[in-house]
Amino acid sequence: AVLVVDFGAQYAQLIARRVREARVYSEIVPSTMPVAEMLAKNPKAIILSGGPSSVYEEGAPQLDREIFEAGVPVFGMCYGFQLMATTLGGTVDNTGAREYGRTPLHVSRTSSTLFEGTPAEQPVWMSHGDACSAAPEGFTVTASTDVVPVAAFENDEKKLYGVQYHPEVMHSTHGQQILEHFLYRGAGLRPDWTTGNVIEEQIEAIRAQVGEKRAICGLSGGVDSAVAAALVQKAIGSQLTCVYVDHGLMRKGETEQVEKDFVAATGVQLKVVDAQERFLKALAGVSDPEEKRKIIGREFIRVFEQAQAEIVAEAPDDHPVEFLVQGTLYPDVVESGGGTGTANIKSHHNVGGLPEDLEFQLIEPLRKLFKDEVRMVGAELGLPEEIVQRQPFPGPGLGIRIVGEVTKERLDLLREADAIAREELTAAGLDRDIWQCPVVLLADVRSVGVQGDGRTYGHPIVLRPVSSEDAMTADWTRMPYDVLAKISTRITNEVKDVNRVVLDVTSKPPGTIEWE
């Protein structure tokens, strides 16, 4: 693998993804991992990410010099670049010359390994205070900016490369090309990693792990659990049973999609539990968002446990049910491994929130994949487009899209409004441009309207279309007015008790994507 050393900003995941996009397998390791341990993994190349610190700050992360002397090709970006510079005897100083955002880069040696074939001037994304004024001995300076004399350098003989900017972000227009130059030319790697290998590898591993025993999987209707289930089904067939808890908080047509399309595509054994009454009862009278989330999570676990007991009871002489399939993704693994006390903004509930005392062994066939790779695996497994390209939807479903108490009437109303919005967004061809578009019912708010000749006193519906790359940050989508108009007209005409449609124009931060 190519190791991406994480210096504590959000860049490492993006870099790892870009390396995968270049079809080279990558893994993230924390910068606190001893260099000897990194080298013991026999990395084909190492990339040092950017980070929030200054190399001269007290407690700024450092790296043992050995990392540059092991004969492994290394590419430093931003903080990683400065660390490479200072460790190997170059000069980095706090010149007060700050550069943030889009900056023109002057490439002074287009025959360099990294920059060959790219323009002599190219826009790059900068974010730094310190600046490198002298490259280490043996290095060639390959680029500069108006303020920074050394914005890139390389030592081709030792296979060490560095750039002051962030090649991984979209705004660095030739960033991907430069990354590929490092991987293919600098490190001599070949673009041969595909998700096809993942399927074969995982099927073999799952068979070896499970043997004759049985496994269960909770299906949420989302992409991750669907793809994980399809993969495990392919490996162990009828030894797998999927459980789908219909909590009544699903969107229109969702349960049917799982019941029909998913089963048709995979042939999986499915147990659908109708738990609508139970969830409604548990949620009655509750309007606090965190309390709702906790109730939904708790009830989900109870229903799931009951379903598991039933599966065992139905075939008690069969092999024991010892495994639980989960659609854990690589970002989940990285984030929970980081363990650097991130604030709990919301209690996220999903199938992954099952308690430890369920005493299962886990099967997590997607734990090395990013979301777009999971979609590729799903497509390769023959899952229908509607499942594979599904936009994210929260585990607690419409329960956290009703501001106020959750009741059957309100759920039905919101389901209608949501279905209209989805229909129109799809018809306008916006599904891929919009990351997701929560539709929210403000059940505790009423406003006066006029419809026909009469006064109305109804509820507002909020449209929350957002654009995002990973849901960590998001911006509201500037979507066409005519599509908004159509959605608004249809919702107010067709959905009883709704007399107003409003647009949420808040980014994340400060808002979150969902309202609760």
Ligand code: XMP
């Ligand atoms: P927020 O509202 O925190 O949402 O900006 C970020 C992303 O996560 C989804 N989301 C959830 N997904 N269980 C999930 O599986 C949850 O409890 C949950 N809450 C929010 C949300 O739809 C968005 O994509």
